[in-house]
Amino acid sequence: MKLIIKGGLVVDPVAGSATxxxxxxxxxxIAETGANLSAGGAVVLDAAxxxxxxxxxxxxxxxxxxxxxxxxxxxTGTRAAAxxxxxxxxxxxxxxxxxxxxxxxxxxxxxxxxxGLVQVCPVGAITRGSRGEELAEMGDMAxxxxxxxxxxxxxxxxxGLMRRAMQYAKMLDKALISHSEEKSLSAGGxxxxxxxxxxxxxxxxSACAEEVMVARDILLAEETGCRVHIAHVSTAGSxxxxxxxxxxxxxxxxxxxxxxxxxTDEAVMGxxxxxxxxxxxxxxxxxxxxxxxxxxxxxxxxxxDHAPHTAEEKDVEYERxxxxxxxxxxxxxxxxxELVNTGVLTPLQAITCMTLxxxxxxxxxxxxxxxxxDADITIIDPAxxxxxxxxxxxxxxxxxxxxxxxxxxxxxxxxxxGRIVMRGGVLEEENQQQ
Amino acid sequence: xxxxxxQILDQEGIRRSLTRIAHEIIERNxxxxxxxxxxxxxxxxxxxxxxxERIMDIEGHRVPVGILDITLYRDxxxxxxxxxxxxSTEISFQVEGKIVVLVDDVIYTGRTIRAALGALIDLxxxxxxxxxxxxxxxxxxxxxxxxxxxxxxxxxxxEEISVRLQEIDGEERVVILETPD
Amino acid sequence: MKLRGxxxxxxxxxxxxxxxxxxxxxxxMKGIINRQIxxxxxxxxxxxxxxxxxxxxxxxxxxxxxAKYLSADTVGIAAATSSVxxxxxxxxxxxxxxxxxxxxxxxxHPMAGAAELLASTLQASVINAGDGAHxxxxxxxxxxxxxxxxxxxxxxxxxxxxxxxMHSRVARSDxxxxxxxxAEVRLAGPSTLIPRDIEKMGAIVCENIEDALAGADVxxxxxxxxxxQQQGLFPSLREYSRMFCINRERLGLxxxxxxxxxxxxMNRGIEISPDVADGLQSVITEQxxxxxxxxxxxxxxxxxxxxR
Numbered sequence: 044m045k046l047i048i049k050g051g052l053v054v055d056p057v058a059g060s061a062t063x064x065x066x067x068x069x070x071x072x073i074a075e076t077g078a079n080l081s082a083g084g085a086v087v088l089d090a091a092x093x094x095x096x097x098x099x100x101x102x103x104x105x106x107x108x109x110x111x112x113x114x115x116x117x118x119t120g121t122r123a124a125a126x127x128x129x130x131x132x133x134x135x136x137x138x139x140x141x142x143x144x145x146x147x148x149x150x151x152x153x154x155x156x157x158x159g160l161v162q163v164c165p166v167g168a169i170t171r172g173s174r175g176e177e178l179a180e181m182g183d184m185a186x187x188x189x190x191x192x193x194x195x196x197x198x199x200x201x202x203g204l205m206r207r208a209m210q211y212a213k214m215l216d217k218a219l220i221s222h223s224e225e226k227s228l229s230a231g232g233x234x235x236x237x238x239x240x241x242x243x244x245x246x247x248x249s250a251c252a253e254e255v256m257v258a259r260d261i262l263l264a265e266e267t268g269c270r271v272h273i274a275h276v277s278t279a280g281s282x283x284x285x286x287x288x289x290x291x292x293x294x295x296x297x298x299x300x301x302x303x304x305x306x307t308d309e310a311v312m313g314x315x316x317x318x319x320x321x322x323x324x325x326x327x328x329x330x331x332x333x334x335x336x337x338x339x340x341x342x343x344x345x346x347x348d349h350a351p352h353t354a355e356e357k358d359v360e361y362e363r364x365x366x367x368x369x370x371x372x373x374x375x376x377x378x379x380x381e382l383v384n385t386g387v388l389t390p391l392q393a394i395t396c397m398t399l400x401x402x403x404x405x406x407x408x409x410x411x412x413x414x415x416x417d418a419d420i421t422i423i424d425p426a427x428x429x430x431x432x433x434x435x436x437x438x439x440x441x442x443x444x445x446x447x448x449x450x451x452x453x454x455x456x457x458x459x460x461g462r463i464v465m466r467g468g469v470l471e472e473e474n475q476q477q
Numbered sequence: 478x479x480x481x482x483x484q485i486l487d488q489e490g491i492r493r494s495l496t497r498i499a500h501e502i503i504e505r506n507x508x509x510x511x512x513x514x515x516x517x518x519x520x521x522x523x524x525x526x527x528x529x530e531r532i533m534d535i536e537g538h539r540v541p542v543g544i545l546d547i548t549l550y551r552d553x554x555x556x557x558x559x560x561x562x563x564x565s566t567e568i569s570f571q572v573e574g575k576i577v578v579l580v581d582d583v584i585y586t587g588r589t590i591r592a593a594l595g596a597l598i599d600l601x602x603x604x605x606x607x608x609x610x611x612x613x614x615x616x617x618x619x620x621x622x623x624x625x626x627x628x629x630x631x632x633x634x635x636e637e638i639s640v641r642l643q644e645i646d647g648e649e650r651v652v653i654l655e656t657p658d
Numbered sequence: 659m660k661l662r663g664x665x666x667x668x669x670x671x672x673x674x675x676x677x678x679x680x681x682x683x684x685x686x687m688k689g690i691i692n693r694q695i696x697x698x699x700x701x702x703x704x705x706x707x708x709x710x711x712x713x714x715x716x717x718x719x720x721x722x723x724x725a726k727y728l729s730a731d732t733v734g735i736a737a738a739t740s741s742v743x744x745x746x747x748x749x750x751x752x753x754x755x756x757x758x759x760x761x762x763x764x765x766x767h768p769m770a771g772a773a774e775l776l777a778s779t780l781q782a783s784v785i786n787a788g789d790g791a792h793x794x795x796x797x798x799x800x801x802x803x804x805x806x807x808x809x810x811x812x813x814x815x816x817x818x819x820x821x822x823x824m825h826s827r828v829a830r831s832d833x834x835x836x837x838x839x840x841a842e843v844r845l846a847g848p849s850t851l852i853p854r855d856i857e858k859m860g861a862i863v864c865e866n867i868e869d870a871l872a873g874a875d876v877x878x879x880x881x882x883x884x885x886x887q888q889q890g891l892f893p894s895l896r897e898y899s900r901m902f903c904i905n906r907e908r909l910g911l912x913x914x915x916x917x918x919x920x921x922x923x924m925n926r927g928i929e930i931s932p933d934v935a936d937g938l939q940s941v942i943t944e945q946x947x948x949x950x951x952x953x954x955x956x957x958x959x960x961x962x963x964x965x966r
Binding site: 236237238240241242243244245246247249313314355358359360361362363 | 670747748749767769770771772774775789790791792793827830853854855856858859
């Protein structure tokens with residue numbers, strides 16, 4: 044089985060280049076890249092005018108399995124990923140039960156193998172049950188295939204415990220993903236604390252609730268030498284802390300979400316529960332700092348924090364609604380519309396944030412177009428424009444604040460190990476059924 | 478386009494009508510004892526004031542004057558294109574036991590007067606209620622008639638009577654307007 | 659003239675002209691309350707449903723009386739907070755209300771935004787009778803009405819609001835209303851109970867209570883919930899009272915003819931001393947009467963006719 048992707052602008056984050064050339068895929072692997080490639084019997088895929096990148100990686104996704112299958116499953120979540128142009132996702136362990144042991148890691152990997160459409164890298168819990176009391180068996184989980192560790196959503200509040208977790212994770216050479224939130228500062232809050240929360244009468248979550256923990260985990264990373272990844276950076280203060288830490292050589296990385304670089308707390312004005320997310324949508328100054336952080340490399344990764352919920356759960360009073368919004372199927376469109384088309388990031392920077400950088404943090408051999416690598420490839424059509432319609436989502440979750448928004452620059456094709464799984468916004472399995 | 482068809486009363490005409498009505502009121506009630514005037518908003522209000530002055534001129538006695546707002550008693554609120562403004566009813570005297578003369582500019586279907594009767598009776602139990610209007614244009618839809626009439630004007634339904642008073646309109650005359658079909 | 663919206667969920671989006679219209683209409687309504695037969699036939703055949711997820715006898719009674727004076731039928735649904743926790747969603751309640759054919763739904767709810775959620779679901783008009791710490795427009799309007807009635811104007815008035823601003827929906831509605839009408843609003847209270855950036859609403863945050871009271875024409879004292887102390891927002895009720903209680907001496911800092919208001923119910927001796935609460939400057943009981951008039955005005959203006 045041979046396939047040539049012809050004439051696309053190949054964005055190669057490893058080489059740091061974006062050039063028009065061809066890619067030859069043989070038996071699910073990248074065989075060769077270069078100009079005017081040809082191979083007998085190869086299927087030719089015309090990518091002229093489009094952008095060819097390594098398969099996109101979303102290192103922050105909630106697949107909700109096991110325990111919350113009404114919100115999402117590995118089956119539906121990975122299809123949402125494929126539709127969104129992602130070939131690999133890392134899924135968070137805040138399921139029921141919490142993914143805090145090797146058996147559960149294996150069960151996720153199995154689920155993904157049997158019913159999943161894209162590669163799934165499970166993230167294991169730092170502490171048992173994410174209760175923040177005692178370390179989970181991180182060694183066993185690492186051996187079973189855990190890509191990183193996090194108590195996402197239930198941050199480790201005990202600094203001593205977090206320090207030990209970092210020492211331990213360093214031994215395993217795994218990154219700890221810090222959901223940076225000081226619960227005593229955020230408790231009861233449902234949006235950013237500021238003018239908008241004041242006029243809406245909603246309890247706020249101050250920027251400090253995040254920054255205090257970012258600072259703590261940077262200091263602990265500095266002391267332990269562990270690789271720490273700050274999830275969903277949302278404030279200007281966090282960006283500044285990261286900048287200073289990186290300048291000192293601390294092994295810290297960070298991610299930002301499309302909603303944090305697109306929306307501010309003003310989006311909450313109509314009490315749309317689809318704007319309720321943790322960390323909350325912040326101010327215009329925070330949004331600008333996050334964009335600047337992505338542009339200057341302070342923030343390494345774009346990840347979605349894809350957090351599906353059922354319509355019933357979201358169709359309630361703002362304070363009662365759960366945090367989270369879906370992101371897999373709008374991410375590329377938002378990156379292009381908000382960052383690339385506006386000149387904040389070059390296509391190469393954007394692609395690097397969604398491929399090579401998360402691959403390195405997770406320690407997986409992805410995010411590259413080097414010969415011999417798995418032929419995980421995403422083709423983006425920068426001219427393709429569409430209004431976000433949640434009814435078209437493959438995800439079970441429809442909880443997006445972006446419905447009705449026009450996005451330009453969309454994933455056109457997703458290929459996993461040489462197999463096309465999505466084309467023109469439609470999953471290939473659906474194309475075949477028709 | 479609404480166009481003016483004819484003038485029915487000029488300034489003098491209005492003055493004479495009111496003077497006559499004042500006399501009739503005094504005559505009918507044998508003086509001013511227990512008498513009170515209540516003007517229906519809007520144009521009944523200045524008319525009631527003027528009647529009170531005429532009565533003062535004639536009898537040397539000032540009868541109490543009140544203002545009635547009937548908006549909350551209207552039976553056509555749900556069908557109106559525009560929501561009418563609610564204004565205060567200003568009746569500072571007890572209506573209980575009084576002979577109240579309701580004053581309005583035009584009587585037409587009788588529905589305004591029905592509402593006014595309801596509004597007035599909710600304020601207490603007058604001894605009697607009488608009605609004075611400057612113009613009676615006919616077309617009654619309810620069994621209501623005026624006791625004192627300045628002028629009877631037969632009209633077609635598509636016509637409209639416009640009473641213009643100095644206090645409200647800056648001029649003093651009564652005209653028939655015609656709205657084309 | 660007519661209100662622009664189908665609902666009354668807050669004063670933030672209400673124009674000065676609309677406030678003027680409501681207050682003028684309320685003036686006429688007050689005339690009805692003051693007479694012997696307190697009933698007009700205006701809303702005959704209309705139904706007003708009050709849905710209270712928080713107990714509030716005063717506000718609920720005020721709305722029910724307002725509806726009855728206008729001849730509307732009223733039904734009360736006491737939706738205990740427990741049914742919220744049991745999972746009966748507000749939307750389900752809304753569907754039931756719609757099925758009952760209400761013309762107006764009056765909602766009191768412990769969570770901000772509940773009235774907007776209900777309004778977006780229902781064809782009926784929704785009046786927010788207090789949603790969390792968001793807004794309580796009819797209370798704001800009755801405060802404005804009382805101030806205007808006594809002072810003859812709102813423009814240029816100095817209004818001091820004292821106490822727990824953070825959790826107060828009354829404070830928010832008052833700030834929108836007074837500032838829109840050209841009054842100056844000053845706030846004072848424990849710094850832990852002054853919400854972030856509230857000065858951007860157009861109010862002046864005072865460092866101390868004396869600055870807020872100096873020369874004020876209206877002093878509005880907010881109720882302090884004892885649970886705020888349990889939440890650790892201030893050290894003790896005793897200290898709160900010592901620092902923020904409006905007593906004769908503090909009221910003396912305001913203009914000599916200043917009006918003293920309180921949205922009720924009062925904690926006498928904590929946020930307000932009994933002698934001033936019952937003193938000559940107190941208009942607290944008149945606020946209650948005016949509340950009925952303002953609510954009558956709202957009911958009339960929302961469903962009293964005129965094609966939308």
